[in-house]
Structures are given as C-alpha cells and as structure tokens.
Amino acid sequence: SSVGSMVASILGLLAIMLAFTFNLAASRFDARRQVVLEEANAIGTTWLRARLLPEPQRSEIADLLRDYVDARVSHVDYSTIDARLARSEELQELIWSRGVTAAESAPQSIMTGLFLQSLNEVIDLHAKRVMVGLRSRLPLILWVALFSLVIVGMLSVGYQAGLSGTRRSPAEFLLAISFAVVLLLIVDLDRAHAGLLRVDKHALIDLQRSMQTAQPRSER
Known part of the structure; x- marks a missing residue:
C-alpha cells in the first residue's frame, strides 16, 4: 500500500541518518583516542630531552612534567574541566619559562x-586535544534532524499498524529498541567526559609510571 511504502521510506531514511551520524560520532571518538596517544608520545620525548638539560632546569622541568602528566591523567568531568585546563596551561607556562632560561x-x-621544539609540540597537542575532546561535537541541527526522524518514523509505524487493524507485533517493539540502542550509542560516543564509552588513557598512565620511577623528585 501507499502507506506501507511511505513508512518503509521513512524508516530507510532514518536508518541512513543513524548510520551517517554514528560514523561521524565514532570518527570523533577515534580522533580523541589518537590525540591522547600522540600527546603521550610527545610528552615522553620532552621528558627524555629534558634529562639532557643542565641543572637546575633539568630537575625543575622533570618535576613539572610529572605534575603535568598527573594533570592530564586525572579524571575530568564537566564540573572540573575548567580548573584542569587552567592547571595544565599554568604548568606549560612554568615548563616553558624554565626552558627559556636554559636556552x-x-x-x-x-x-x-x-x-x-618537543615542548612546543606538547602545547600544540594540548590545544588539539581540547578542540577534539571538548569543542568538536555533533552539531545541534544534526541532533534535531535525527530526533525528528525518529519521532516521525515511530509515529508512522504506529499509524500503519492502526490502519491495518492488527495487534501490535513484537517486531515493532524490537525495531523501536534497535533504533533506541543505536541512538544511545551515538549520544555516548559524542560525550567526551561522560557516559560509558571513555577514551583509553593507558598510554599516559604508562608514561606516568615510568616517569615516577625514573628519578626522585627534587626538593622544591
């Protein structure tokens, strides 16, 4: 029937929209994970090069880099994000000033x-991580379009069932659940510091452990 064709078209469009949005959210999640790995590598390189600097800058920078990694590894939520970013940027300034003194x-x-040079890369990756993790979100218009299609799709399924006069099928319930699960996954992927899916920080954690055991902290 014409109603059945219309419902199938709406559901097909909804499926395409969900697939597109899921791919977009997943690519952003992967970008956040990749930048964490890049940041860990850059900090590790900076740490190794700092050990070749003259004293007292070598010990001072080593301690500051430990503090910096601690700040980058620590758990962050939306209530503490501003304080964590401010602390990271403060440590960047302190490390840079020690490097300038050594130069x-x-x-x-x-x-x-x-x-x-490596410290400059660390600072750049910090800015990149902030951009990718906090400011690179799915646009609002995409969410509006997606939820609108979900509502229209579910209403059209109910309308078709009402016209046919048949009892509710378990398949309709499973269809609604399937769309809801995919939608929840997209929402979770788009949230950087909340939800069940979190970016793996093991690269930074491993670096933190190696820095803690490399040499004792200096007296400050």
Whole structure:
C-alpha cells in the first residue's frame, strides 16, 4: 500500500541518518583516542630531552612534567574541566619559562633547542586535544534532524499498524529498541567526559609510571 511504502521510506531514511551520524560520532571518538596517544608520545620525548638539560632546569622541568602528566591523567568531568585546563596551561607556562632560561644560559645548545621544539609540540597537542575532546561535537541541527526522524518514523509505524487493524507485533517493539540502542550509542560516543564509552588513557598512565620511577623528585 501507499502507506506501507511511505513508512518503509521513512524508516530507510532514518536508518541512513543513524548510520551517517554514528560514523561521524565514532570518527570523533577515534580522533580523541589518537590525540591522547600522540600527546603521550610527545610528552615522553620532552621528558627524555629534558634529562639532557643542565641543572637546575633539568630537575625543575622533570618535576613539572610529572605534575603535568598527573594533570592530564586525572579524571575530568564537566564540573572540573575548567580548573584542569587552567592547571595544565599554568604548568606549560612554568615548563616553558624554565626552558627559556636554559636556552638563555646556553644559546648554542642543540639539546635545548630540541627540548623547546618537543615542548612546543606538547602545547600544540594540548590545544588539539581540547578542540577534539571538548569543542568538536555533533552539531545541534544534526541532533534535531535525527530526533525528528525518529519521532516521525515511530509515529508512522504506529499509524500503519492502526490502519491495518492488527495487534501490535513484537517486531515493532524490537525495531523501536534497535533504533533506541543505536541512538544511545551515538549520544555516548559524542560525550567526551561522560557516559560509558571513555577514551583509553593507558598510554599516559604508562608514561606516568615510568616517569615516577625514573628519578626522585627534587626538593622544591
């Protein structure tokens, strides 16, 4: 019937929209995971190069880098995100100032230049992680379109069932549950610091452990 064809078209469009949105959310989730790995590698490189700097900058920067990794590993939710970001940026400034001091004391030092280069990459990756993790979200218009299609699709299924005069089929219930599960997964993937799906921080945690056992903290 024409109503059946219309319902099938709406559900098909809804399925396409769900697949598109899920792929978009999954790619953003994967980008957040990748930038964590890149950040861990960059901090690790900075840590190794910092150990070749002269004293007292070497010990000071080592301690600050430990604090920086602790800040990056710590659990973050929407109530503490601003404080965590401010702490990370404060530590970046402190580490950079120590690096500049080392560069001024030894202007011809190649290792100091390499250290500042890797530190600059750490700062860039921090900005990238903030962008990917907090500000790169699915646009509101996409959510409006998606939920509108879900509502229209479920109403059309109910309308068709009412016209046919048949009893509710378990298949209709399973269809609604399937769409709801996919929708919840999309919502969860789009939330950076909430929900069940979290970005794996094991690369940063492993780095944190290696830095803690590398050498004792200096007295500050």
